[in-house]
Amino acid sequence: MQYFLEQCLIGISIGGAYALIAIGYTLVYGILRLINFAHGDIFMVAGYIMIFTTANFPIYISIPITIIATCILGVVIEKVAYKPLRTAPRMSIMISAIGVSYFLQNFATYLFTALPSNYPPIYFLKKQIHIGYLKTNMADILTPIITILLVLILIWILKHTKIGLSMRAVSRDYEAASLMGIKINNTISYTFAIGSILAAVGSILYFTNRASVFPYSGSMPGLKCFVAAVFGGIGSIPGALIGGFFIGLCETLIKAVGYSTFSDAFTFVILIIVLLLRPTGLFGEKIIDKV
Amino acid sequence: MLKVKNLHVNFGGIKAVKGISFTVDKGSIVSLIGANGAGKSTTLRTIAGIIKASKGDIEFEGNSILNNDTSKIVKSGITLCPEGRRVFPDMSVIDNLKIGAYLRKDSITDDINKIYEMFPILKHRSWQLAGTLSGGEQQMLAVARSLMAKPKLMMLDEPSLGLAPLVVNNIFDIIKEINQTGVTILLVEQNANKALKIANKAYVIETGEIVMEGTGKELLNNEKVKSAYLGKTK
Numbered sequence: 264m265q266y267f268l269e270q271c272l273i274g275i276s277i278g279g280a281y282a283l284i285a286i287g288y289t290l291v292y293g294i295l296r297l298i299n300f301a302h303g304d305i306f307m308v309a310g311y312i313m314i315f316t317t318a319n320f321p322i323y324i325s326i327p328i329t330i331i332a333t334c335i336l337g338v339v340i341e342k343v344a345y346k347p348l349r350t351a352p353r354m355s356i357m358i359s360a361i362g363v364s365y366f367l368q369n370f371a372t373y374l375f376t377a378l379p380s381n382y383p384p385i386y387f388l389k390k391q392i393h394i395g396y397l398k399t400n401m402a403d404i405l406t407p408i409i410t411i412l413l414v415l416i417l418i419w420i421l422k423h424t425k426i427g428l429s430m431r432a433v434s435r436d437y438e439a440a441s442l443m444g445i446k447i448n449n450t451i452s453y454t455f456a457i458g459s460i461l462a463a464v465g466s467i468l469y470f471t472n473r474a475s476v477f478p479y480s481g482s483m484p485g486l487k488c489f490v491a492a493v494f495g496g497i498g499s500i501p502g503a504l505i506g507g508f509f510i511g512l513c514e515t516l517i518k519a520v521g522y523s524t525f526s527d528a529f530t531f532v533i534l535i536i537v538l539l540l541r542p543t544g545l546f547g548e549k550i551i552d553k554v
Numbered sequence: 555m556l557k558v559k560n561l562h563v564n565f566g567g568i569k570a571v572k573g574i575s576f577t578v579d580k581g582s583i584v585s586l587i588g589a590n591g592a593g594k595s596t597t598l599r600t601i602a603g604i605i606k607a608s609k610g611d612i613e614f615e616g617n618s619i620l621n622n623d624t625s626k627i628v629k630s631g632i633t634l635c636p637e638g639r640r641v642f643p644d645m646s647v648i649d650n651l652k653i654g655a656y657l658r659k660d661s662i663t664d665d666i667n668k669i670y671e672m673f674p675i676l677k678h679r680s681w682q683l684a685g686t687l688s689g690g691e692q693q694m695l696a697v698a699r700s701l702m703a704k705p706k707l708m709m710l711d712e713p714s715l716g717l718a719p720l721v722v723n724n725i726f727d728i729i730k731e732i733n734q735t736g737v738t739i740l741l742v743e744q745n746a747n748k749a750l751k752i753a754n755k756a757y758v759i760e761t762g763e764i765v766m767e768g769t770g771k772e773l774l775n776n777e778k779v780k781s782a783y784l785g786k787t788k
Contacts, residue, residue, distance in 0.1 A: 445625065
């Protein structure tokens, strides 16, 4: 029982990090109808940025630098690789996303070699905690709390600020949104900025429990988070949250009972099942076809 | 107020607008009528900056606004209430109104109250999702949303499209009311009868060119207009 509960905590913690990345997929999909395949690699690059900033600065400076740098990276990728393709068929921009993904992986390999680099220990997050007879660490406890907090902030932004209003409008109807005076390109930049910030936070929480980063360490979590976003219904933020927690929890529990080899396969079986039975996911957008 | 000079627009690989010129005087209602595909909507969308013109000029209050960003054009005081209403279906009525005032930095509470006086039905539906409104209510919302930007010139693209005759009357009354508050109106309509009745000035567009112009009354009594657009025989 104790083992089970401890594993649950770990699962929820991984799930929280997954949820933060899944929201990035969902936000970008909502606004550009694009699966941003580079998102997982942005998450990986955030890991490297953290390694280099902590080598030079104390933690409380390097965390904000990492978040800001990742945010800039996300916005620049959009401007360079997606914006010129705005009027191109959707397939072209998706292929561009895959290209960016490989570019980031190879660029990281070139700069940092393919060997795993040590992730800086954040002692505060590594602290052991005992809750009753459960042993866990600070990161596992904080991850879901931070995740839910960030999601609440995000939902507040979407509901109550002009940026949020413009994001919701653009995700529904480009032309009508621009007739309101909204600058579509700015709104898309905000979306990428928010998605990348969440990926950076997710990256810090995720790698703290992993101890190393290598150029491909973004691809598998990236794909899993994509599955999480599809499971929850791509385009839906609560969906991505629940999807992230669900995938993280299932994966950890499968590992816990000794089927580690199947944990990744299981994630993709979920993807296939969801696509077959309920392609719009748990909270997928209902399409209102009223003219 | 608005001067369109020799406007040419290529859209979807065809020459949709071939040298249209017209003027809209301050405080007036101007109607553009014509059949499907004549280039009326394209003209409005070009003025709004959604489509780029290939030739010609558009002047608003003495300045050329040709091929400006839509955002800049809205800021200068021109709004377009688009064809097919295009309200944001998954936002509440009040959010739709708020987004109409997106570029404004001043307080909008007074204006929302004014809108609710003008469209009592929207007040009742304030928190309802716009997608659940009836067609007529959505059209009212689209007009109200355009109004929230405090436009000097309001362009309406087919506001009567797909609405019941009673609702159409209602919409036209509202357009007149808006005009009386000092907003200049540029109207595109297939319902030529209604559009000509409220217009100070009107233009008939055929295949991308203006073929006739005159006051609303003149065109209503014109034999050619009668047979082609009003469905009346001689």
